[in-house]
Amino acid sequence: xxxxxxxxxxxxxxxxxxxxxxxxxxxxxxxxxxxxxxxxxxxxxxxxxxxxxxxxxxxxxxxxxxxxxxxxxxxxxxxxxxxxxxxxxxxxxxxxxxxxxxxxxxxxxxxxxxxxx
Amino acid sequence: xxxxxxxxxxxxxxxxxxxxxxxxxxxxxxxxxxxxxxxxxxxxxxxxxxxxxxxxxxxxxxxxxxxxxxxxxxxxxxxxxxxxxxxxxxxxxxxxxxxxxxxxxxxxxxxxxxxxxxxxxxxxxxxxxxxxxxxxxxxxxxxxxxxxxxxxxxxxxxxxxxxxxxxxxxxxxxxxxxxxxxxxxxxxxxxxxxxxxxxxxxxxxxxxxxxxxxxxxxxxxxxxxxxxxxxxxxxxxxxxxxxxxxxxxxxxxxxxxxxxxxxxxxxxxxxxxxxxxxxxxxxxxxxxxxxxxxxxxxxxxxxxxxxxxxxxxxxxxxxxxxxxxxxxxxxxxxxxxxxxxxxxxxxxxxxxxxxxxxxxxxxxxxxxxxxxxxxxxxxxxxxxxxxxxxxxxx
Numbered sequence: 001x002x003x004x005x006x007x008x009x010x011x012x013x014x015x016x017x018x019x020x021x022x023x024x025x026x027x028x029x030x031x032x033x034x035x036x037x038x039x040x041x042x043x044x045x046x047x048x049x050x051x052x053x054x055x056x057x058x059x060x061x062x063x064x065x066x067x068x069x070x071x072x073x074x075x076x077x078x079x080x081x082x083x084x085x086x087x088x089x090x091x092x093x094x095x096x097x098x099x100x101x102x103x104x105x106x107x108x109x110x111x112x113x114x115x116x117x
Numbered sequence: 118x119x120x121x122x123x124x125x126x127x128x129x130x131x132x133x134x135x136x137x138x139x140x141x142x143x144x145x146x147x148x149x150x151x152x153x154x155x156x157x158x159x160x161x162x163x164x165x166x167x168x169x170x171x172x173x174x175x176x177x178x179x180x181x182x183x184x185x186x187x188x189x190x191x192x193x194x195x196x197x198x199x200x201x202x203x204x205x206x207x208x209x210x211x212x213x214x215x216x217x218x219x220x221x222x223x224x225x226x227x228x229x230x231x232x233x234x235x236x237x238x239x240x241x242x243x244x245x246x247x248x249x250x251x252x253x254x255x256x257x258x259x260x261x262x263x264x265x266x267x268x269x270x271x272x273x274x275x276x277x278x279x280x281x282x283x284x285x286x287x288x289x290x291x292x293x294x295x296x297x298x299x300x301x302x303x304x305x306x307x308x309x310x311x312x313x314x315x316x317x318x319x320x321x322x323x324x325x326x327x328x329x330x331x332x333x334x335x336x337x338x339x340x341x342x343x344x345x346x347x348x349x350x351x352x353x354x355x356x357x358x359x360x361x362x363x364x365x366x367x368x369x370x371x372x373x374x375x376x377x378x379x380x381x382x383x384x385x386x387x388x389x390x391x392x393x394x395x396x397x398x399x400x401x402x403x404x405x406x407x408x409x410x411x412x413x414x415x416x417x418x419x420x421x422x423x424x425x426x427x428x429x430x431x432x433x434x435x436x437x438x439x440x441x442x443x444x445x446x447x448x449x450x451x452x453x454x455x456x457x458x459x460x461x462x463x464x465x466x467x468x469x470x471x472x473x474x475x476x477x478x479x480x481x482x483x484x485x486x487x488x489x490x491x492x493x494x495x496x497x498x499x500x501x502x503x504x505x506x507x508x509x510x511x
Contacts, residue, residue: 002320003328013343013350018283019222020336020344021321024329 032059036094038109040087044071046106049079053098053107061091062098074104124306132263132295133158135302136202136228136288139270141166142310146197146317149177149188153207154240155292156230160202186211186218186225193223193285194332196322198274200225204292205232208246212253218285219254219348221333224277224317225285228270231259231393231444232292233479241480242292244393244444247421248453254348256286256355257422259392261378263300265419266290268366272374274314275362281354283320291394293480309369352423359420376425378417379432381407385414387495388433390458391442392418395476395483399442402488413492418454426461433462438495439471442507446475452504470500476507483508 004017006026049071054062063085070080087098099107130138136159140148148167150160160176167176177188182203189199203211208229218225229247233239247257258273260266266288273286290296321330336344356376363374378396381403382388389399396417406413416432418424433439441459443452450456455473462469474491476483487507 004321004330007340011340011343013346016340016343016347018344018347018351019220019332020334020340021221022331022334024331026331026334 031090032093033061033090036089036092036112038094038096039089039112040092040094040096040098040107041110042086043106043108044073045076046074046104047079047084048074048104049082049084050103051082051084052101052103054084056097056101057092058095058097059091059093061088061093063088074106124309125303127301127303129299130263130302130304131158131297131299132260132266132290133230133297134162135263135267135304136270136290137162137166138302138304139267139310140200140228141172142307143198143200143271143274143314144172144311145174145200147175147177147189147192147199148201149179149185149192149199150201150203151179151182151185151207153182153204155232155242155296156202156204156207156228158296159228159230182207182210183214186214189225190214190218190221190223193218193225194221194322195324196317196319198278198317199223200227202228202230204230205240205246206235208250209234212250215250215253215255215285217333220344222283222348222351223285224274224283226270226273226277227285227287228266229287229289230292230296231289237479239479240292242294242394242444243478243480244289245446245478247287247289248445248447250287251422251453254284254352255422256282256284256352256420257289258286258420259289259418260291260295261393261396261417263290263295263298263302266295267302267304268370268372268374269419271310271313272359272362272366275365276355276359278314278317279354279358279362280320282351282358284348284351284355289393294394303370305369313366313369356420356423356425374419376418376420376428377432378415378419380415380417382414382416382432384412385436386412387438387440387492388414388416388436389440389442389488389491389495390416390418390433390454392421392454393444395442395444395488398483398485399488402485402492405485406489406492411492411496413496421454424457424461426457429458429461430464433458433469434465436469438498438500439469440474440491440495441471442474442476442491444475444477446478470498472500473504474507475504481508
């Protein structure tokens with residue numbers, strides 16, 4: 001079957017794919033981080049890497065990796081396996097769901113301060 | 118009539134049965150519908166075909182018309198040939214989804230057994246249901262009788278699925294008058310009719326896992342207008358493709374599929390424009406008045422959206438007076454068919470007197486003598502800007 005091409009910015013009605021259809025995962029091109037008025041501050045020393053924040057994040061902005069050596073976290077324990085990394089601020093909308101759901105309060109929300117260039 | 122030797126049988130059927138036969142022959146992958154008078158027998162009969170194994174269709178019976186249209190829209194996005202049927206308040210409940218089906222360019226086809234809108238609650242025929250949704254991007258075809266309803270279903274499927282069109286279609290048949298009235302209907306051979314439409318070949322599909330797509334993303338001030346402009350272009354294409362598809366169907370049936378039917382129109386001094394079953398009654402009146410030497414004629418629109426403005430203008434330009442009979446109000450404005458016919462005539466150098474009539478609301482009968490009165494009125498030149506009513510107790 002046919003492929004849908006990415007929309008080139010400013011495309012005319014004759015150039016656009018019909019019905020507004022786009023290639024999958026096009027939301028990656030849309031940096032929702034610009035919506036943010038609060039920013040999550042993550043404290044790795046308080047984190048148990050339970051993955052609750054990862055699954056609750058509505059924009060999938062919390063990346064993970066597999067780390068067999070382990071990282072130090074809550075109560076100075078070493079956590080191995082799937083590890084939560086720093087929030088991707090390109091996409092984090094600052095909604096605060098991660099901070100609300102975190103069982104060990106490893107995430108706190110602070111006012112975002114945008115640098116005006 | 119049927120000049121070509123194609124296998125067919127002539128059987129007594131209601132309009133609903135004829136439409137269900139057409140649905141069986143086009144073999145939809147998914148049918149979802151909710152019962153509503155007078156549409157109910159269409160899907161009831163079709164469901165029986167599916168239960169009996171005559172057709173390999175997933176029949177879904179959801180809890181409302183809103184769900185039914187959502188299901189067929191989603192199924193169509195997944196690449197299925199998807200169909201439904203409804204009427205009146207059922208179609209009204211679908212309204213939220215109808216412009217999504219057309220906006221997403223999904224070739225869903227529905228039969229609508231035209232019925233009055235509530236309130237007051239009424240189960241009988243008028244065109245207020247399909248007229249209410251005429252601006253939502255669906256192709257609309259109206260049928261005079263069961264035979265036309267049967268054939269229009271094939272036209273609709275092939276037209277909707279054409280790569281230059283990709284818009285959904287509604288085929289209207291007058292509730293009870295056509296949906297429940299029995300006529301002799303010529304049903305063509307299963308294989309021939311299936312081959313006419315063929316299997317659906319979606320250009321894009323949610324089930325094409327090699328080429329994953331996003332359907333229905335947000336478009337704001339930046340792209341929405343362009344996408345809607347494409348839809349308007351698709352409607353223009355539909356006008357052209359309708360005739361092409363009709364020519365192909367002619368090879369099977371030996372009949373013509375113009376935008377509208379002309380009945381003694383070419384030399385007519387006065388003409389009535391009316392759609393659906395009442396056009397049949399009008400033909401009888403034309404026959405009688407022609408015997409008396411009166412030059413009267415009929416124009417029966419079949420394709421209502423897209424509307425063939427230029428062709429209708431050409432067909433009516435020689436007349437001295439026109440009466441347009443609408444089976445619906447457009448509250449606070451001129452009646453819908455009258456509006457479009459009057460609009461079509463604007464490009465003529467001369468101004469033809471044109472009279473608006475509303476008739477048959479809520480299934481109110483219209484009789485030959487009333488149509489004859491319209492012709493007499495048109496011949497006498499009594500044309501006013503007033504919207505007149507036929508069969509109303511004044």
